[in-house]
Amino acid sequence: MRGVARTRAFRGPRWAAAGAMAAVLVLAACGGGGAGVGAKALTASWGDPQNPLEPSNTNEVQGGKVLDMIFRGLKRYNPRTAKAENMLAERIETTDSQHFTITVKNGWRFSNGEPVTARSFVDAWNYGASLRNNQKNAYFFGYIEGYDKVHPESGRQSADTLSGLKVTGPRTFTVTLGQKFSTFPDTLGYAAFVPLPRTFFTHHAAWLDTPVGNGPYTIESYTRGAQMTLRKWDGYPGPDKARNDGVTLVVYTDSNTAYTDVLGGNLDLVDDIPAGQLKNVRTDLAGRYINSPAGILQTIAFPFYDPKWNTGGARKVRTGLSMAINRKQITETIFRRTRTPATDWTSPVLGTDGGFKPDLCGHACDYDPAGARKLVQEGGGLPGGQVRITYNADTGSHKQWVDAVCNSINNVLGNDRACVGNPVGTFADFRNQISGHRMTGPFRAGWQMDYPLIQNFLQPLYYTNASSNDGKWSNQRFDHLVDQANAETDRPRAIRLFQQAEGVVRDNMAAIPLWYQNGSAGYSDRLHDVTLNPFSVPVYDEIRVG
Amino acid sequence: MGRYVARRLLQMIPVFFGATMLIFLMVNVMGDPIAGLCGERACDTATAAQLRREFGLDKPLWQQYATYMGNVFTGDFGTAFNGQPVTQLMASAFPVTIRLTIVAILFEIVVGITLGVLTGLRRGRPVDTSVLVLTLVVISVPTFVTGLLLQLLFGVKWGWIRPSVSPAAAFGELIVPGLVLASVSLAYVTRLTRTSIAENRRADYVRTAVAKGVPRRRVVVRHLLRNSLIPVVTFIGTDIGALMGGAIVTERIFNIHGVGYQLYQGILRQNTQTVVGFVTVLVLVFLVANLLVDLLYAVLDPRIRYA
Numbered sequence: 001m002r003g004v005a006r007t008r009a010f011r012g013p014r015w016a017a018a019g020a021m022a023a024v025l026v027l028a029a030c031g032g033g034g035a036g037v038g039a040k041a042l043t044a045s046w047g048d049p050q051n052p053l054e055p056s057n058t059n060e061v062q063g064g065k066v067l068d069m070i071f072r073g074l075k076r077y078n079p080r081t082a083k084a085e086n087m088l089a090e091r092i093e094t095t096d097s098q099h100f101t102i103t104v105k106n107g108w109r110f111s112n113g114e115p116v117t118a119r120s121f122v123d124a125w126n127y128g129a130s131l132r133n134n135q136k137n138a139y140f141f142g143y144i145e146g147y148d149k150v151h152p153e154s155g156r157q158s159a160d161t162l163s164g165l166k167v168t169g170p171r172t173f174t175v176t177l178g179q180k181f182s183t184f185p186d187t188l189g190y191a192a193f194v195p196l197p198r199t200f201f202t203h204h205a206a207w208l209d210t211p212v213g214n215g216p217y218t219i220e221s222y223t224r225g226a227q228m229t230l231r232k233w234d235g236y237p238g239p240d241k242a243r244n245d246g247v248t249l250v251v252y253t254d255s256n257t258a259y260t261d262v263l264g265g266n267l268d269l270v271d272d273i274p275a276g277q278l279k280n281v282r283t284d285l286a287g288r289y290i291n292s293p294a295g296i297l298q299t300i301a302f303p304f305y306d307p308k309w310n311t312g313g314a315r316k317v318r319t320g321l322s323m324a325i326n327r328k329q330i331t332e333t334i335f336r337r338t339r340t341p342a343t344d345w346t347s348p349v350l351g352t353d354g355g356f357k358p359d360l361c362g363h364a365c366d367y368d369p370a371g372a373r374k375l376v377q378e379g380g381g382l383p384g385g386q387v388r389i390t391y392n393a394d395t396g397s398h399k400q401w402v403d404a405v406c407n408s409i410n411n412v413l414g415n416d417r418a419c420v421g422n423p424v425g426t427f428a429d430f431r432n433q434i435s436g437h438r439m440t441g442p443f444r445a446g447w448q449m450d451y452p453l454i455q456n457f458l459q460p461l462y463y464t465n466a467s468s469n470d471g472k473w474s475n476q477r478f479d480h481l482v483d484q485a486n487a488e489t490d491r492p493r494a495i496r497l498f499q500q501a502e503g504v505v506r507d508n509m510a511a512i513p514l515w516y517q518n519g520s521a522g523y524s525d526r527l528h529d530v531t532l533n534p535f536s537v538p539v540y541d542e543i544r545v546g
Numbered sequence: 547m548g549r550y551v552a553r554r555l556l557q558m559i560p561v562f563f564g565a566t567m568l569i570f571l572m573v574n575v576m577g578d579p580i581a582g583l584c585g586e587r588a589c590d591t592a593t594a595a596q597l598r599r600e601f602g603l604d605k606p607l608w609q610q611y612a613t614y615m616g617n618v619f620t621g622d623f624g625t626a627f628n629g630q631p632v633t634q635l636m637a638s639a640f641p642v643t644i645r646l647t648i649v650a651i652l653f654e655i656v657v658g659i660t661l662g663v664l665t666g667l668r669r670g671r672p673v674d675t676s677v678l679v680l681t682l683v684v685i686s687v688p689t690f691v692t693g694l695l696l697q698l699l700f701g702v703k704w705g706w707i708r709p710s711v712s713p714a715a716a717f718g719e720l721i722v723p724g725l726v727l728a729s730v731s732l733a734y735v736t737r738l739t740r741t742s743i744a745e746n747r748r749a750d751y752v753r754t755a756v757a758k759g760v761p762r763r764r765v766v767v768r769h770l771l772r773n774s775l776i777p778v779v780t781f782i783g784t785d786i787g788a789l790m791g792g793a794i795v796t797e798r799i800f801n802i803h804g805v806g807y808q809l810y811q812g813i814l815r816q817n818t819q820t821v822v823g824f825v826t827v828l829v830l831v832f833l834v835a836n837l838l839v840d841l842l843y844a845v846l847d848p849r850i851r852y853a
Contacts, residue, residue: 048811050583052629059585131592134600136584138593153592208629224630225638226713226803250713253810256694257710257801264702264709394814428582428816435581435588446586460587468587 039245040545041231042527044269044538045258046249048225053211056128056135056192061448065537067191069230069247070111070213072238074102074121075189079533079542082295082349082452084186087238088116088195088214090171097182097489100175101168110197111218111233118173120195126150126161127201128192137192139467140450143184145176180487182494183453190451216242216541226251242541243529259522268527268545271538273520275397278336285522291338294536295347295449296517297457298339300389300405301471302510303439308383317382318509320375321442322361323368324412330404331515338520341365342513345502346457347449349534355454355495361506361513369412376413384441386417391444392430393423398444405514434470445470445511452534454498458482462501462510471511478504547844550852551837558833563615565829569822570611578603579816583627601625601819614822623826624819626812632823635808640827642715643804646796647789649717649724650731654782658732662739662778663771669744677740681733693726693799710801723800727793731785738781742774749773775846783839787832791825 049063055071058064074089086092090103108116127133129141131151138151145164150157164176177184187193195214200207210219216238217230228249232242250267252258255274261267263284273281273289281289302318304310309318327341340348344360352358363371376382389406391398399421406419413419422441424430433439447468449456459482460466464474478501485497505511519536528544580594580603589597598604601624602613617624623632665674684692700722701709711719746752747770755765794806805824812820843850 048628050628050815131596134593134596136589136593139590151590151592153590154595223638223713224628225635225808251803252710252801253803253807254798254801257697257799260697260702260709261801264705266701266708266710426576426582426814426816428579429577430582431584431586431588432577432581448586467590470588 041246041248042244042268042543042545043248043250043266044540045252045255045261045267045271046228048251051136052208054128054135054208055124055194055196056133056137056140058191059136061535061537064191064535065540066211066219066228066230066249067194067213068215068537069217069540070211070215070219071191071194072108072213072215073189073191073194074104075186076240077189077452077534079531079539081351082354082534084189084451087189089185089188092185092188094185094489097180097184097487098177100177100184102173102175104171104173106171107237108214109235109237110195110212110214111235112197112199112212114197114199116195116214117170118167120197121193122165122167122173123201124194124196125165127196129162130160131157132160140187140190140192143177143179143181145178147178182486182489182491183455186453187451187456216240217247220246240541244540244543244545247540247543262522262524265524267524269521269523269530269538269543271519271521271532271536273338273522275335275400278338278520281520281522288523288525288527288530290521290523290530290532291518292532293340293348293534294517294519294532295349295452295534296536297342297345297347297447298514298517299342299345299445299447300442300512300514301445302442302473303437303471304474305437305472306440309441311380313379314383315508316375316379318512319364320372320379321387321409322364322509322512323366323375324372324409325405325512325514326367326408327365327515328367330401330408334400334404335515338518339515340518342515345505345511345513346454347452347516347534349449350452350454350457353492353495354452355457355498357499357502360499360502364506364509365513372412373414382413382418386441387419388422388441389419389443390422390424390430390433390439390441392425392427394426396446399423401514402444437472439471442512443470446517449535454495454502455482455485458498458501458505459486462505473508473510475504475508475510547852551841554837554840558830558837561833562826562829566615566822566826567611569825570614570818571607573813573816573818573821574607574610576816579627579818582816614819618823618826623823626820627815627817632819635820636823636827639803639805639808639824642802643790643793643797643806645715645717646720646724646727646793646802646804647786649720650728650789651782651786653725653728654732654735654785658728658735659739659771659775659778661736663743663766665736666740666743666747666774667766669740674740677736681736684729684733689726689730690795690799692729693723693796696722696726697799713803715802715804720802723796723802726799727789727796731781731789735778735781738778739774742777743770746770746774772846776843779842779846780839783835783842784832786835787828790831791828 047062050060051057053063055067058067072087075084076087078085088105088108090105092100092102094100104118125141128135129138129147129150141147144162146162149159150162167173197212210222216236218233220229220231222228231246255272258270259274259277262270302309331339331341343365344357346356348356350356389402391402393399402421406421409419410416460468462473462478463482464479481497481501485494488494488497519532521532523530526545529542531539533539580597602610625631661677665677668674697709700706707722752769755769790805794810797804797806809824
């Protein structure tokens with residue numbers, strides 16, 4: 001206190017304050033320096049991964065980004081076409097869509113020098129499937145025979161390894177599935193299926209501190225919750241070598257700050273343009289703004305476990321509600337064209353060869369007020385007289401569009417109270433109510449594809465008792481068509497069967513498709529060749545600096 | 547004095563237990579945190595059950611609380627969902643927030659008290675009026691507006707500072723965020739000091755001192771200011787806790803990875819261990835700051851005695 005009391009500032013009143021301010025700014029200017037990266041390296045925004053960075057434990061985009069930089073699997077999804085292409089796989093052979101023989105290419109290594117062998121895969125998959133390891137993506141191995149022993153629904157596991165996996169040579173192994181699954185090889189581009197080096201098992205904690213993989217980048221340093229510095233790995237044997245020297249991923253809590261940092265020249269790449277900035281982004285970043293389709297579909301799901309919603313009449317009401325939503329207007333005004341009105345239940349990134357069918361939904365997804373009113377009336381009106389759309393209010397600006405959707409429905413039905421939003425505080429609580437089957441009305445559902453296959457947009461969501469069938473919808477015909485499609489070895493025929501199954505989803509309006517979500521990114525003028533892959537993640541290895 | 551401190555320290559124990567229990571209950575009311583861990587799809591039942599067991603979430607609440615408190619006394623604050631011990635999160639977050647708080651408090655003390663003395667001595671003059679208007683503006687504009695505005699002007703338009711703070715968060719980088727964080731309290735400190743000074747200026751002891759021929763500077767600093775500081779010290783003391791806990795907005799704007807950031811993440815991911823751990827430490831900071839304020843009274847006004 002004495003030090004304070006001795007201040008002499010009141011002698012020169014105005015200058016004191018001004019002087020203090022000037023000192024502040026000078027000091028502050030000193031604090032800001034370069035980000036400390038090489039000339040051909042870039043900085044990019046990142047979010048703190050929710051889980052430890054194990055491949056089979058990472059189920060969100062932020063951790064997935066890193067895995068995509070430091071790992072390569074048997075297949076890789078082409079960043080432009082989303083097609084699954086062989087990467088480490090030399091051959092994946094099958095005659096019956098149930099028994100597969102996989103040959104790994106020669107000459108691949110982990111960045112610590114260890115060769116990638118068949119065992120690197122089998123050990124990694126066994127680790128991922130084992131209940132003991134608490135891996136959140138364990139269900140990806142659920143198709144492989146013996147999964148129920150390694151990962152039982154309840155009780156202790158009775159085996160440590162999957163009986164469906166066998167190493168048959170240094171570079172070959174066989175996979176036996178529990179059922180026919182023709183597109184199984186195409187799922188192998190997913191991060192959970194990457195190979196792991198021995199150190200992962202022998203020095204687990206150290207590996208988690210600085211993960212070691214076989215991709216184009218190696219991790220130089222990692223400060224949890226703050227930043228990760230990746231360097232180009234010169235010994236990388238793959239065809240997709242990094243075209244820059246490295247990437248520093250900086251954790252941002254708020255995408256607004258990351259965006260401001262790009263404008264201020266403090267950051268090179270932001271891959272999530274905040275909604276509030278969308279109206280300025282084109283002028284702010286003149287040509288350095290990307291807005292490209294990603295494999296994400298937003299829908300409104302229904303609680304079919306609630307008898308009110310599971311009647312013949314309710315089917316008409318659901319279709320009526322779908323027709324009462326003015327998708328075009330909402331995507332243009334609220335999302336500024338970063339969403340595209342949905343016309344089917346998949347995503348444009350699949351391409352028409354991959355199963356995307358632009359007008360599969362047809363009239364049921366068109367805005368038709370008169371038709372909507374008619375259908376809702378025929379169906380016996382709204383169950384309970386009102387729909388409450390439940391959503392989580394903590395992230396993703398869901399409130400805005402739920403209110404807009406309700407507004408649209410209310411206008412069409414001429415009733416201010418026909419539809420209201422029902423916010424839930426946190427995502428965890430929202431998920432909690434969903435998995436506890438406590439929904440009494442429609443609820444927000446978002447689906448980000450795991451792999452670019454039509455199967456992934458249908459089976460996990462609408463197959464009876466499937467892992468993400470949160471509304472408990474069940475339809476025999478749909479299940480039958482999906483089973484047929486999975487058993488079909490001819491790809492075009494399989495896709496046609498999946499589309500027929502999708503037709504069943506449409507006829508019953510099992511979920512209302514709203515819009516396809518785009519990935520958005522902005523970058524500084526130092527960067528060239530910036531693109532987003534179908535998972536809305538930047539293709540870091542292709543970026544050129546300077 | 548010693549007895550007073552001892553009594554105050556003993557009083558902290560029930561406050562500490564009460565506060566942590568409340569936080570524990572509140573976080574638990576929010577529901578099952580495991581439900582949000584697997585993204586848009588539900589965790590498979592076996593994994594969810596095992597995670598629940600691992601984090602002790604399958605036990606009754608009172609038992610969870612008892613275990614938690616037991617562990618806290620051995621220095622174990624549990625594990626966050628990303629596998630990091632909470633103590634490790636604290637070790638990275640608290641130094642940053644403490645630095646930010648120090649910058650903010652310094653602003654409050656230096657700028658706030660200076661302006662308060664100036665205006666208190668010149669009531670009704672243009673300096674006084676303009677500072678009053680200025681503080682009113684600062685108080686009425688929300689912190690996030692001030693923060694975003696300064697960030698945009700200094701960081702983007704003029705390029706004087708980096709718009710965000712680097713992970714190291716050195717003192718130099720924290721000056722603008724510190725100013726933003728301090729701004730509202732700073733305005734209150736100015737106004738409090740001003741009123742207090744203006745009131746005491748007409749006090750007998752000041753007149754006596756002036757009549758004795760004590761130099762003006764000494765009158766102001768030793769007599770006037772010292773007696774006027776009690777309400778200001780109370781305010782600043784309680785503000786320490788408020789600033790540390792309330793830095794969420796400022797830390798978000800400037801991307802500072804401090805306590806606010808960890809608390810925000812913890813609440814969003816419903817991570818009981820993180821939230822309860824951080825709040826527990828904040829409660830302690832608050833209690834200690836209050837105790838220090840009370841002890842400072844005696845320094846400022848020797849008539850105050852602690853029995």
